[in-house]
């Protein structure tokens with residue numbers, strides 16, 4: 001499944017980043033997903049949850065932002081939204097020599113690391129449980 005390999009690659013990259021900065025957890029990951037990248041956001045969200053299990057990303061939320069596909073005509077430089085299925089014939093001059101400008105991206109745009117302060121506070125609260133009185 002395409003989405004699973006994408007999810008695993010994302011988790012792998014974030015894990016490496018987490019290791020190098022000593023992060024204790026990940027709150028959320030934001031992804032730019034091109035409309036022509038062939039990824040179904042719902043399927044990706046499902047695979048992401050599976051891929052996160054047992055890693056530093058466990059419980060992290062995934063936000064995906066869809067990037068529309070656009071193309072530029074090689075002849076008249078007109079730029080248009082290619083849509084789905086992609087329309088690669090220039091609507092202005094009818095030439096088929098189009099270059100895709102965007103729409104194939106699949107990249108991590110933001111990672112929100114779990115708040116270290118919040119973790120410390122939570123641990124602190126847990127320590128302050130009532131101590132049984134000696135009788």
Ligand SMILES: [Zn+2]
Pocket residue numbers: 073074075076077078090091092093094095
């Ligand atoms: Zn054109």
